[in-house]
Amino acid sequence: MTLRRRRSLSIALATTLAGGTLAGALLTAPAASADAWRDKEFWLKDSGVTNAWQVSKGAGVKVAIIDSGIDGSHPDLNGVVVGGTDVSGAGAPNGQKSIGAKTEHGTLVASMLAGRGHTTPTASPSASASAPPPVPPSTPPAGGPDGIVGVAPEAQILSVSTWLGSPNPGGKSDQEQIPDAVRWAVDNGAKVINISLGSTSPDWPQSWDAAFLYAEQKDVVIVAAAGNRVGGNIQVGAPATIPGVLTVAGLDGEGRASVDSSSQGISIGVAAPAEKLVGAMPGAGYAEWAGTSGAAPIVSGVAALIRSKWPEMSANQVINRIVSTAKDAGAPGKDPLYGYGILNAEAALKDDVPAAASNPLGSIADWIRVHRRGDFSEPSQAPVASPTSAAPTLADPTVPVAKTPASMDDALPAAVVLGFGGLFLALIVGAAIQLRRVSKRPGPVVEEAETGVMETVDPPGKK
Template identity: 50%
Template sequence: MAVSVLIPAGAARADSIRDDQYWLADYGVEQAWQTSRGAGVTVAVIDTGVDSSVAELEGVVVDGTDVSGQGSSDGQTPVGTDDPTHGTLVGSILAGRGTAPGDGVVGVAPEASLLSVSVGFGTDAVDSDTQIADAVRWSVDHGADVINMSLTRNTLDWPTSWDDAFLYAMENDVVVVAAAGNRGSGTTEVGAPATMPGVLTVAGVDRSGTASFDASSQGITIGVAAPSEKLVGVGPGDIHYSWSGTSGATPIVAGIVALVRGAHPELDADDVINRVISTATPRGTSTPDPLYGYGLVDAAAAVQSTVPAVEANPMGDLAEWIRVHRRAEAPAASPAATTEPAPAPVPTPQADRGDRLQALVPTVESMRSTGIPLIVFGVFGGALAAVGWGAWRQVRRRRDQE
């Protein structure tokens, strides 16, 4: 995430910060506010800690905890060795209240409430994978309707502890929104939790709506794209920052999810996610597209359009993935102890299983299970065929000479 100090809050021109929040008008957020501002919706921010002492976040954080062993019990003390301002910036873009009408940072869902769950990457107290699993479970148990995760594991796979934690969230009707990651930070392809079935993954675009080269990764699990460059947020000490990255695009989408949940409390998580992706403005060469997913998010359309109900999460079924994939990883039973063949490993479920083009593209998992052996056998098979062809031609030539 690229960050630069914009200007201390007290010295800012009254409306300069609000003017810089271009996504509020460009992505239909202000129009969506005519229907919903996120009232009654609780969003958990699993991050470095959201400092509610800043002016724009006064009264926004209603509960919190620390799972790192390094922070305060309310989860609001910044932790971690990389960027302790990160969680507060995320929280302000998601649910900032501003400082006065037309002043300061206002979030996409300015009437939503936040849970601050502090995690500390780079600390030695608790393993980071354990922290995430604990953070997700705590968020669900304390009333989260949405979970924002502006972080990545930088691997396609994830530990089994995340299976249970994320499945727990989905079974309890919680929408999980995760960042695709930033190429400029070394994440060239989407990593967990953004690779997990059922998670709404967010890619980033620049001011013109074009996929951001430095501030967004790509992958087949992307759901929607949102602004990730020239973002404005507020950090501890009431200091405003200009920053870039899918860390900022993610709370924009999580805020839109909160607007949808506020406007349509009768909808379950699957239908909420479907509203967000099905009303997005398509971009790229396919739908879904590895750069844009289903397209550029549209807050007004997501909140106000008529959208048919769905019977399953359009971003995939984590329970089914666990049932098939984790069984495939278990030690094979002896032939006498089983009556049916063991299931083959399956790739991470794609958003649209009916996409014929994507079905032809091998994934990392399918390459591990079938691609490498086929390559090896293909090389040796080709060599043997060449030898056989040469021998046959020699025999044929001798016969002709006779």
């Protein structure tokens, strides 16, 4: 979701919510006629999700959503949020307090990923006109034909609340919250992590390396939003630039790369709908919105469907299955607008996909080994205290510094150097004079470059 205010990290990394804009008129829309919202979920059919449900609906898979907190009391999320935490210092211990600059962001993302909808209570036809209307249940039954249904409606959600986009009253910086959130998600059983957050910088703090490496070594799929041009993200920013992360670009209503609700970059893996989206709002409401923040949970949901169908399939193979079954778009092959192509959930669940030797989107372990010159052969089992930035692995570059003139005690080495320099110069001058004398003498010997035969050349004028 596009932010109008951004914070800068100490390394000039501005972490922001990566969605689009909310339709202002819908922010206060009542929850009545919720079934009309279900009809607006065009991506369920267009992206092949409804046909993919013939194979899997995500049962048994936990997906962590690192975001602004999730309102688990929303009718469409009843029973969906099974755990959570707060890493900001300003949220609720269970991660279900909506915080940050865009408090609704996390609930929107969660509903698109794993919403179950609900059933709206209706009055009995035989009820007397004079009888009082039935009292609706305080907690509507989970699931139903009304409201928002997510891509993986049987998956479970872990809510990890972060405070982003404005000064955090909890005191923890963006740089500290993200690695803490990733580690907590991995340690609490998440098989997929959704990060609908972005930045205006392709670089990330070195303090993030170990957390993303930890997730990679623990076989967790991480899906991240590419960011939006309308929010200042012309190029993909971190964490969507981290090797091994499945980065999601956005499509417009015509299935083309969105001008406003997407960005571009070589790290993009796949593209999914990012305009005219709908989702649940905190407090039982709904809203229309746009951005790669909404495209990411569509892809995360497909990853959950795959991990439910094939629990033993590695994260690398899950990602490979998603990108290799995508429909090619734009320039042939992988390109910076669509990645490997447009998401095809049905193909991802039904096609025969050869196993890949590695993650087609790279490996953070390999990147660390090359660029940080680190060797993390084993994952760290417990997070260390979160510094604002990790100590650099490489030495700081050195700059020549002027030195004070040498004292008399230091003059001898300099005199020796100057003496040898003068002797060398004299030798060169002497050699030059000798060569000049030799050039006037007859009978030089020339070597044939091609044959190596030596021959004598008569001096000029000799008969």
